[in-house]
Amino acid sequence: MIDKGTYVRIRRTLLDAKERSDNLPSETKKVPYKMWVKGYLLKEADLFDIVKIKTITGRIETGRLKEVEPPYKHSYGDYVSEILVLKDIIINDMYGENNE
Amino acid sequence: MNNTYQAVMNRRNEIMKKSVGIDYTKYEQTGIGFDYELMMNSQGYNINKIKQIQSENMVGNTPLVELKNITKYARKYTKKGYGARIFLKDEAANISGSFKARRAALAIDKAKELGFKGVIAATSGNYGAAVAALAAKAGLRCIIVQETFDSKNICQPEISEKARKCEAFGAEVIQLSVGPELFYTFLKLLEETNYFNASLYSPYGIMGIETLGHEIAEEVMGKAGKYPEAVIITNAGGGNLTGTARGLKNAGAINTKIIGASVNLYGLHMASDIDFNKKSFTTGHTGFGIPFATFPDRSDVPRSAARPLRYMDRYVMVNQGSVFFMTQALALLEGMERGPAGNTSLAAAFSLAQEMREDEIIVVQETEYTGAGKHIQPQLSFAKRNKVKIMFGNPLDEIPGKNIIFPKNGSYLKYEEISMDNLRKSYLKKYKNIKLSKEDYKFLSEELRVDISTIKDII
Numbered sequence: 299m300i301d302k303g304t305y306v307r308i309r310r311t312l313l314d315a316k317e318r319s320d321n322l323p324s325e326t327k328k329v330p331y332k333m334w335v336k337g338y339l340l341k342e343a344d345l346f347d348i349v350k351i352k353t354i355t356g357r358i359e360t361g362r363l364k365e366v367e368p369p370y371k372h373s374y375g376d377y378v379s380e381i382l383v384l385k386d387i388i389i390n391d392m393y394g395e396n397n398e
Numbered sequence: 399m400n401n402t403y404q405a406v407m408n409r410r411n412e413i414m415k416k417s418v419g420i421d422y423t424k425y426e427q428t429g430i431g432f433d434y435e436l437m438m439n440s441q442g443y444n445i446n447k448i449k450q451i452q453s454e455n456m457v458g459n460t461p462l463v464e465l466k467n468i469t470k471y472a473r474k475y476t477k478k479g480y481g482a483r484i485f486l487k488d489e490a491a492n493i494s495g496s497f498k499a500r501r502a503a504l505a506i507d508k509a510k511e512l513g514f515k516g517v518i519a520a521t522s523g524n525y526g527a528a529v530a531a532l533a534a535k536a537g538l539r540c541i542i543v544q545e546t547f548d549s550k551n552i553c554q555p556e557i558s559e560k561a562r563k564c565e566a567f568g569a570e571v572i573q574l575s576v577g578p579e580l581f582y583t584f585l586k587l588l589e590e591t592n593y594f595n596a597s598l599y600s601p602y603g604i605m606g607i608e609t610l611g612h613e614i615a616e617e618v619m620g621k622a623g624k625y626p627e628a629v630i631i632t633n634a635g636g637g638n639l640t641g642t643a644r645g646l647k648n649a650g651a652i653n654t655k656i657i658g659a660s661v662n663l664y665g666l667h668m669a670s671d672i673d674f675n676k677k678s679f680t681t682g683h684t685g686f687g688i689p690f691a692t693f694p695d696r697s698d699v700p701r702s703a704a705r706p707l708r709y710m711d712r713y714v715m716v717n718q719g720s721v722f723f724m725t726q727a728l729a730l731l732e733g734m735e736r737g738p739a740g741n742t743s744l745a746a747a748f749s750l751a752q753e754m755r756e757d758e759i760i761v762v763q764e765t766e767y768t769g770a771g772k773h774i775q776p777q778l779s780f781a782k783r784n785k786v787k788i789m790f791g792n793p794l795d796e797i798p799g800k801n802i803i804f805p806k807n808g809s810y811l812k813y814e815e816i817s818m819d820n821l822r823k824s825y826l827k828k829y830k831n832i833k834l835s836k837e838d839y840k841f842l843s844e845e846l847r848v849d850i851s852t853i854k855d856i857i
Contacts, residue, residue: 312574312583317403319579326577326671329549333583334573355516355539355570357591372558372771375779380788381726384804387790388727391808392471 308361417595431841482754495767502528509594530567559771611645625651633658636706643709740766
């Protein structure tokens, strides 16, 4: 059970595939249009329940509870060997191969 | 209230009128046109007032730096006497880390003046951070609406970072899946909250950038005793180019060439759920640059104040690999870690400068902050995870969505020209079967900067 007042992220389908705009590429037209938003849980609930939250601007939103205390997951990414090659190219172009 | 897609879209004009504080019908002419200058001049701002508002908000007066090492690098590939001096306006120094703060400063000033309690902006990019930061400073509430995820819930890392930054400034961030229905959600929110629409395309959103052109003209005059021969501007929605060009002209730099530059994303569909995460640039690319140039009024206001074809002398594009290459060069050779998207015009300038004489000056008019998610490292890492191949070779062989090709050395970094004639043709396509009046032709002539007989020939 997740306590009332917990900061969570919910997801809601705003438009089913058939309600979506015309003039969409077929791969987009066949999937529903969804929204994610964060806020404080108004009543205790379980993960994946349909819940109401209060957002940071004070709006009330309804949706499926997808994430509790949502973290930021973006980072500087994995090791990319090509960046080292890129650096070598630039330094060699500027200062020559034997630059120490 | 009926909130189906069609019902909300049908209410768009009344929602817009209430939320932007502008009655656009006042500027409409009888035919296809409207009075652009009247619209721009009727909002109660002039350059001095804008400068004052911005300086009170830690916006503007950013450093203009000469990129001596990058200039030297470009000159390795020119004949003697060639290779223009490359200057860079370090717009990352603005509050919130990009030139977008200039646009947001005015929108927020207007929202405050009109007594709105909050602001909403539809943007996945730096503009959201700018609106959020300035709203925070002004004590206004703020909602940012972003196109964020594909249908597998995979998010562009750069957009995740922007959401984090907006939240740091206290904004509510609403994240949506891929699709133009973002506009539907945006309208519904405006209706629900009665907040101000801090549109990128309102007169405020464009006039805020005029100070950037103004500063460039004055600073280059101060340093070199003349106006720059060219200013190169990363082009997406057209506002950056329009505002900068207007500011340059206002300051007297009427002969400075205005060059637009975009990342080449030909072949990727902007509303495609599959293509969404195959691209490494979420702005500054042809997927926005070309449609917004050829049909500016596709924006979120009835009449866009961003009208790049009124000002653009040339339009060039570079590939994704070249922008990453120059982003790395800027860090390695000049000690400036910025971008990458904001470095699109820098990549193009590296190549364009080689065609200019060494006593000429080309100004790259922006940088943007970088960080987790935005930096080239996570961008390339994300591309690889999405099966985009990273290669070295001739960047002109790059196929957006399939590969990213870095120049195998600096000599391979070349811009490609986009035909202005083709852009004009594309703009005029919608008038092919319409009977146009004399006034209509006059409007089109101003829009496209060609004489009426040329317009008639094209149509």
